[in-house]
Amino acid sequence: MGANIVCVTSSGGLPIFSRKIGNVESLSFSTIGSLNGVHLFGKSKGLLLESTETENSTVVWKEYDDSLILICVAVMNGQEVVEEIIETVYNALIVFVGTNEIKNFKNVERFKRSLRPSYPIIDCILECLDFGDRNTNLDLLKLVEAILCREGKTLQIALDSFVEVIGTQFGWLTIENCVAAATDGWWSLVQIERKLLSHIVRSSSHCTCFDMPIYLPFKSPTVPIRLVSVCLINPIRVNVLCGSSPDLSAISQKSYQCWSPIVDTLKLAVQSHPRNIPSNLGFHDSINGFLLINMLLGKFLLCTSLKSTKKDSKSCAETLKSFYYNAVRILEKSETLHQPLETYWVAEYHKLHAIKEGDDLICVLFHSGIPTPCMRLISRETLNIIVSQGELSWSHSSSK
Template sequence: MMLQDGSTQLLCLTASSGVPLFTRGASRQLPFSIIGSLNGVHMFGGGHGVLLSSCETEGGGKVVWRVFHDSVMLIAVSGGGSSGEEEIRLQRLLENVWNSMVLVLGQDELLQLRNVERLKRDLRSCFCLIDELLEEKHQGLLGNLTHCADSLLPPNPAVLQEAVDGFAQAADSEFGCLFVHGRIAAATEKWWRLAPQEVVLLSALVRTLSASGSASCDHPVFLPLGSPTVAHRLLRFQLLPGADVCVLCGPTPSLLRAEVQLVGQFWSPLVETLRSCLLIGERSLPGSVPLRPDVLALLLINRETRRCVSCVQLSTHHALTDPILSTPRCWELLKLFYIFCMSRYFTQEETCWVAPEDRAQGGPTEELQHGFSHQPQQCYLVAEECKSYGLQTQQHQLFLLMFPSVPTFALRKVATQTLSDIISATGF
């Protein structure tokens, strides 16, 4: 085994010559000889008409390769985990890392490899965002995996929506967004029209900028799908600790004018409203949404808007009869159950872990689904730590973790009631 269990290392090389550009993740980096071997075996396969996309090591590790535009090769090496689920996670990681490099540097900079040493220096500006994706520092944010925007449903959405629309318009922009605890609380219509991958990466970028401690910043960004070669300005302002607003705009307004004139005009009257949003915290749902005490965690996806809300609810109600799970373990189990459902049963609007060049060949999901005479709409999983239930409708997907003591026959009722309660209270 090349790495310790649970650790992941990311390697970036030039596709043509295999020159290392950077490595991120894992405290103990792989030796240069192993990096060269990983690149060499991929090149050997390509020279014989074989596309090597992944393999499993004798020690249970996983290696995944991906070449982007015949220019950059990304390799993800994981120390362990369930084979199928781990490959899905790593494939999504490589896709996100490439898009984050485009977001910061632009596609032209990555395709025109005239000066490798200069590119190495330029890529350092991507490290904070790449580490955000690699290390998953912010617990409970699943957008990197689902490619749905992590959202927070505020108790008074109309007031915040009006403020975001007005603030963006005053900043000569149609793209504005309010973040609370790293989740989107309100955004303009054009912001939601961005590609889901772009919305997720912009959210991650804003989190890294906010973590830097600056009250405001003016950051150039390229939209990986919408505008990979022409930069836009991302203006970000901290309204309160944990609450940030940003706009995508052109040459105007200046950062100083927006900070001095516009931020106070639109957001000073809403300080108490913002504080009420901050109190929601990681629950992501307003207090008006009742959750049954036997629900451990949930992930709810709106398939039309590509938004998601998620939360963990630890209760002492079942402490005497059920195992006690930590919050990080609940998030981990929720991710694994999501991958389990999406890789075997449910459909999705985008093929998130199959490379474009591989899609024509089909994958395990397609092969498994061909065995059904219908499209599965619900599934469940019973394990020692919890019971899980997945529910898919035309508009929503719900993934629910419940205590083991909940009767298996009652799982469906709990799931349908939870979905109904959230939709009726929030309109999500």
């Protein structure tokens, strides 16, 4: 199970890059040429070839700015999801080189070199796909992962003070790559921009601090800005978007001044992981885990460590991810005439139920012994327990 994504030039079909994930072979040069050739043939006849499907695979083509063609071949994933993968990958290219370079590059080899820093991010994007196995990452497309802790308001106040000192509106604090606090400016970014920023921070989490120029696909696609990230204590990072000043050393010094007074609070906040919610919140005994999504803010919370081992926790997360991609995403759509509000699965060893209330959507994994009619009541109860905790501010962009 796996996927391939390739990028070629629109004018001559020259390969720019090829990335893959899972147990599939990389696409050969002849296969890439054939896929590009059939798209080019349709274009010459006034036809737009968008996608096709085989017995277990989906192929999607997408051309951008008469400059690049992205082709994705994915196993066990439908057209809608693969189209989102292509869109996200293209925006990842913009993050590293900007739209002007994509539209007007002259030297193919130089352009290929400039895109190499984007490869780890493209790999992170591909890991969001669901292949129904235990080798995939437990991330979700376009949604940033969040963590809730009792110390959230204190962290938010400290973050707001820190970004004011730096002179920016865009800042966020992560615990194990999960957003624990963020400014209103950061939440105002387009959802896919926030997701790509999270991918960059995650892929560079081994660095004590880093400073890199990036473009924002919607807010700043032609003018670079700086992404600066500083590790406060392992595994907590503070991240900001800013202009040419202050420099990295000054930001590192100011981060120490702002955050060292609450280092004990930071250590307490870390204890919310891997549960991702405060330990004093209790849930029904039939629940093995749940996935909570706020569709308005584009964030999700994954809790699979209620009473399971690390191995069982990963299995729960994989089951919830498959349930979300295969049965739940229809609940997120608002354009249908008859909008479904809930769905469920029944399997031999577990049951799953999802329900949508307002901007929130919760998917709950139960053990198989729970009576099916009871799942709706328990799912609602679980959602209300979290949403009613005002100090956690789940449904708000910040804790202010």
